[in-house]
Amino acid sequence: MTAPVTAGAAGAAPAEDPRLSFTQSIVLTIKQPARLRNLELLLLALATIINAGAIALVQLGALGEIDTTVLGFGAGLAGLALVMHIALRFVARDADPFILPIITTLNGLGIAMIYRIDIARGYEGWDGLGLRQMMWMALAMVLALIVLLVVRNHRALARYRYIAMAVGIALLLLPFVPGLGTVINGARLWISVAGFTFQPGEIAKIALAVFFAGYLVTARDSLSMVGTRVLGVQLPRARDLGPILIIWVASLGVLIFQRDLGTSLLYFGLFVVMIYISTGRLSWVLLGLGLFLGGAAIASRTLTYVEGRFAAWLDSFNPEVYDAIGGSYQLVQGMFGMANGGLIGTGLGQGRPDLTPLAESDYIIASLGEELGLVGIFAVLGLYLLLVARGFRIGFNGPDDFGRLLAVGLSFVIVLQVFIVIGGVTRVIPLTGLTTPFLAAGGSSLVANWIIAALLLRLSDTVRHQPRLVVDD
Known part of the structure; x- marks a missing residue:
């Protein structure tokens, strides 16, 4: 009886034949990481070309000339991405080769569009948000490397x-600290330190994902096997409802006191999905949906902020709603911009995305839709789809329960944000205040999402690094 060790990694396992010798299997296992990193390097080069081309097209379309200074900053960011790639060759040799190129491409496209909006608004140099976003991207990449x-x-x-x-x-409560918290656009989500604003709730979602994964691993048996069956649905015990009720109350607290519908939905949705993945019980999803819909119905009737969002969603083109403070003006302008883009867009630098309020943050998808068209939006969605698919694959192939739950939870954070933002911009659901991951202007969101990417890279390295024993009787 022999027991050769094969490469055993999901999606790239060349040594599946148990008849291979031990030496052959080890050689293939050693060569596999090199192929992964070489593929990553090739895709990073492609991402750099796409990002440089996007900035050059913005300059040609809006200015009629190319400014090499901005391209120089872009080259610096490409150099940081290369440094991160080199670091992966040493500290995470088996990490997924698609994650870093995908987020680099998304981040670069976001910077190109933010820079384009800066040009339309007459900003130059460090007065604009585009170069600030480059600084945040550099900081986010450094922090991801540290992670x-x-x-x-x-x-x-x-x-x-x-x-x-x-x-x-603690991070969720920081904006309520006197002298530290600040209100922007009616929401109390930010803290201000030395003139810089930061949204601590973006980092809180990562900490809560770690807690949910750790808690659900230990409490899975009681949550999945104990309960009372009612009308064919197994309901959990009252004491097991404690965590989900606490998260429900916390989500409503974010909604009521911080006036942020999107973050409230994000936290609660994250917990419900992770508890479903952990237990496999549909009753948790039904219970979670019931609690959320009930809370949303109450909030839409009692909170002016939420009531206004629902009115702008359901009756966008009503002149009274359109002209009201916090009404549907932004939503309608964004829809007109995307309609102006049509199938293939007006071209980078040749649209008017600046006509939509907050086009560089909340409505960057509408800005991209105007200048890249429906084809461009589908390409961006395709990148998100591939990123989330890789994350879910990492989770489903994870060697331990905690790693599986954490990978799925972090991936779901990204996909839920994308759905909430794009659903709001396209009027599928009420508009919320979340940012589009890696695309929208905002340092806190960028830092948090790069840290999520670093954790997924670490998890994918663990998955591929686990050898699989094949026994030949």
């Missing part, structure tokens, strides 16, 4: 699940 260097084994995070919960709650 990769510090978190060498994701299982260590499970030991700190309750610390992660405390950190997450």
